[in-house]
Amino acid sequence: MLMLLAAIAIVALFICAQSASFTVLAAADDVAAAEVQPIAVEPVDCAPSPVEEPATEEDSEEEAVAEAAAAGQAGVLSRLSEDLSGFNLNNTDPLVVALANFFAGYDGQFVFFGNWGNRRSGSFGRLMGLYGNDKYNTEILKHEHGHYEQYKQLGFWKYVFAIAIPSLTHDPATDYYSQLWEVTADVLGGVTSHRHTIGAEEAGLQYLDLIKNNNVLVSVLCCLIF
Numbered sequence: 485m486l487m488l489l490a491a492i493a494i495v496a497l498f499i500c501a502q503s504a505s506f507t508v509l510a511a512a513d514d515v516a517a518a519e520v521q522p523i524a525v526e527p528v529d530c531a532p533s534p535v536e537e538p539a540t541e542e543d544s545e546e547e548a549v550a551e552a553a554a555a556g557q558a559g560v561l562s563r564l565s566e567d568l569s570g571f572n573l574n575n576t577d578p579l580v581v582a583l584a585n586f587f588a589g590y591d592g593q594f595v596f597f598g599n600w601g602n603r604r605s606g607s608f609g610r611l612m613g614l615y616g617n618d619k620y621n622t623e624i625l626k627h628e629h630g631h632y633e634q635y636k637q638l639g640f641w642k643y644v645f646a647i648a649i650p651s652l653t654h655d656p657a658t659d660y661y662s663q664l665w666e667v668t669a670d671v672l673g674g675v676t677s678h679r680h681t682i683g684a685e686e687a688g689l690q691y692l693d694l695i696k697n698n699n700v701l702v703s704v705l706c707c708l709i710f
């Protein structure tokens with residue numbers, strides 16, 4: 485009897501196992517069938533669509549630099565416009581010069597500002613160049629304007645030989661404003677803060693008269709002597 489029951493159980497187990505394996509195989513076949521199903525592909529327009537590349541850090545920096553440059557140019561034009569609209573060649577207020585951006589007028593002179601090699605302000609005829617922050621220094625403005633007054637008295641060539649060349653070639657560390665060609669720029673320009681060596685102003689005025697009342701050759705001679 486036991487043998488019979490065991491045999492029945494074995495047969496039953498065998499049948500169950502076969503059934504399960506058929507199920508697994510059937511499922512596998514379904515998967516395989518699904519995998520080989522042809523996929524219907526609809527025709528598409530093959531023109532490449534524009535692709536936006538993500539902005540890189542380099543792009544952002546370039547844009548920032550370009551924006552800053554544009555803003556800078558706009559600022560320069562705006563300040564230039566301010567100077568042009570407020571320009572008055574016969575202005576006598578040093579504050580107007582100090583507040584200008586690039587240029588201004590001062591008592592008949594065209595005054596411009598900048599930073600150049602020799603770091604010195606200067607004046608020649610109707611032109612005055614103020615270096616760096618000199619435009620804020622009223623005494624320098626007045627001194628340079630005093631050179632224009634010398635120019636008006638002497639004329640072009642006498643001014644070149646008797647004032648301009650000596651002024652450019654003599655740059656003592658001390659007593660700069662007491663020199664013959666400098667001291668009368670202070671006197672005529674109305675400078676009050678520079679201290680001059682005793683007798684320097686009188687000597688300067690004599691020098692100015694000597695140049696003014698003589699031939700230009702005297703100016704050349706003085707230029708060579710000094």
Ligand SMILES: [Zn+2]
Pocket residue numbers: 627628631651666669
């Ligand atoms: Zn000078």
